[in-house]
Amino acid sequence: MRLPERSASSLDTFAGHVEHVCSVAQGAAPPPGIEAVSSSWQRSAKKYGLDPVDSKAPRILTPAELKHFREPLDKLTFSAQEEIDELYKVVREAGYAILLCDSSGVVVAHRGEDMRASEFKYWGTWLGGVWSEELEGTNGIGTCIIEERPVTIHRSQHFRSRHINLSCSGAPIFGVDGRLIAVLDVSAIDPELSERAHALTGALTLRSACAIEERVFREHFRREWIVAVAPPEGGAPGMLLAIDGNQRIMGANRFARTSLMLDDRGLRAGTSLWSIFERNVDIFRRQDRTDFSVRLLIAGSNDSRPALVTPPDRPVTASNNPTSHDVHTRPRLGSIDVSTLPPAPQAWGGLSPGAMRRVREYVEVHLGETIDLSMLAGVAGLSVHHFARQFKQSAGVTPHVYLTQKRVERAQEMLVRTDLPLAEIAFAVGFFDQGHLARHFRHLLGKTPREFRWSQR
Incomplete structure (x- = not known):
């Protein structure tokens, strides 16, 4: 493979890039187009101690090393195949490679032209490539992981001068627990690629990442x-x-x-x-x-x-x-x-949003105390008769049923996060005794408080 050569003009470009990186890392105002990545440049220099002049190629794991990173994401990789294949059909002709990376920046799945394998390996956009921000500085994968947001890094926005012919867009994939589990990235090795054209590819990548995330969620639930x-x-x-x-x-x-x-x-x-x-x-x-x-x-x-x-x-x-x-x-x-979709339902009548908010907040604060209808009516600023009727129009249930639901919900929380006896929990959430709590708990949830607590352990 013929590797890129640095002409006098390209050396000037590399030198200019290093000058920009060093000045921004030291706190200077970033040049146009760099504002979005300036904090990443500063992290790369100050936190990780990276050198923008370093020409070392990104590390590529051996098959044995890679196995350790791929196995935990086998199910995700399988679920993501359809979205990755559809995305690749769109970006393939433009010379892009698609990388699915774990939360540490290791490429665990790859789509790209086989005939360009040696080129992908040289640049590090290959299976087993390690693209953490800690090792490679600002890049579409590592910076996406750190900032947990879609990131597009076009050419000179990279921290390391070695990467300024690359354009990459990374989109986060979050698991069912809301935590980042992977990054979907598209990368191109094309110094002629325009920033506007690459931005369109970034939007496609984000859409595919969201689809993968939804598929994982629907599968789990x-x-x-x-x-x-x-x-x-x-x-x-x-x-x-x-x-x-x-x-x-x-x-x-x-x-x-x-x-x-x-x-x-x-x-x-x-x-x-x-x-x-x-x-x-x-x-x-x-x-x-x-x-x-x-x-x-x-x-x-x-x-x-x-x-x-x-x-x-x-x-x-x-x-x-x-x-x-x-x-x-x-x-x-x-x-x-x-x-x-059907027409939007209208909550004609009922409490005003402000009155409803005041009632909800009062209930949350005083749930463990005796709350009667006249107290809530006073909070809403209405007579007892008008309050009862308008509250049901707004909430869909009577004030008494609403209070009972809220007390059972609070009891659920306490059953999960505390080891308090059931009698104490019943009193803390406003029920007369343990039996009173158990009756309403079973009626609303179909199981006793003791059964619910056991099921959560």
């Missing part, structure tokens, strides 16, 4: 209802929620966790879907075996979100179609057709 909530505006990835038969949120993708402030503790306790959206249990009584469209009304408001609901996947038997599993896991969050 295939026995639950999947609610795909379309984003409120273009550009956002949208929310995925896994809902059990009691309408509790069992799983949420990264965007849903961030948007709805859901964490592992709340999910383990079984946060109710109706603590976020207005209650509509008819959604989960439908007998559809395929996707259906709904609109979800955000609790305490007239703001709705279009959503696509996927019923639980049935186990494959002789009586059903074995391809149903493939249909169930197919990504479709990015293709929700809003035009087919």
